[in-house]
Amino acid sequence: MRIIITGRGVDLTDAIESYVSRKLNTLERFFSGIIQADVMLGKATNHHHKGRIFFAECKLKVPGKDLFSRQDASSVYEALDLLRAQLERELKKRKVKLRGVEKKNKRTLRKSKEYTPQSDY
Numbered sequence: 001m002r003i004i005i006t007g008r009g010v011d012l013t014d015a016i017e018s019y020v021s022r023k024l025n026t027l028e029r030f031f032s033g034i035i036q037a038d039v040m041l042g043k044a045t046n047h048h049h050k051g052r053i054f055f056a057e058c059k060l061k062v063p064g065k066d067l068f069s070r071q072d073a074s075s076v077y078e079a080l081d082l083l084r085a086q087l088e089r090e091l092k093k094r095k096v097k098l099r100g101v102e103k104k105n106k107r108t109l110r111k112s113k114e115y116t117p118q119s120d121y
Contacts, residue, residue: 001025001034008042010054016041016076023084024058031091036061041076056083060091067094 003021005012024037037060044053056079057070069086073079 001028002036003039004036005039005041008040010042010076012041019077020080023080024087027060027084027087027091030088031062031095033063034060034091035063041079044072054079056080058083058087060087062091062094064098065094067091 001024003024005017005020010016020039020041024039027037028034037058039056039058041056042054044055051074053072053074054076055070055072056076058068060067067087067090069083069090071079071082071086073082
């Protein structure tokens with residue numbers, strides 16, 4: 001999987017980049033067909049009264065439909081943890097949907113093979 005990391009209003013240190021790659025590489029356990037992950041980290045705005053709010057968003061390119069998630073938190077690392085958990089749930093849901101389609105296709109294929117019209121003539 002290729003990981004592209006960009007920052008908006010945040011300095012991307014080596015520690016943050018290694019943390020992102022370590023977190024996102026674990027997603028391949030749930031879905032092996034991930035092609036690319038575009039990750040953006042940054043501060044939401046400077047005008048929050050409750051302190052700094054950071055965001056982490058990721059677009060996963062998988063065969064078929066791309067997955068997207070965005071999470072806000074009080075630190076970059078916390079936002080990444082929430083993002084990874086959300087992406088894990090979405091990948092599991094996607095995998096279940098693909099299995100259902102595969103099973104349905106196998107059933108229709110098996111039924112079409114079993115049914116051979118016999119003529120009594």
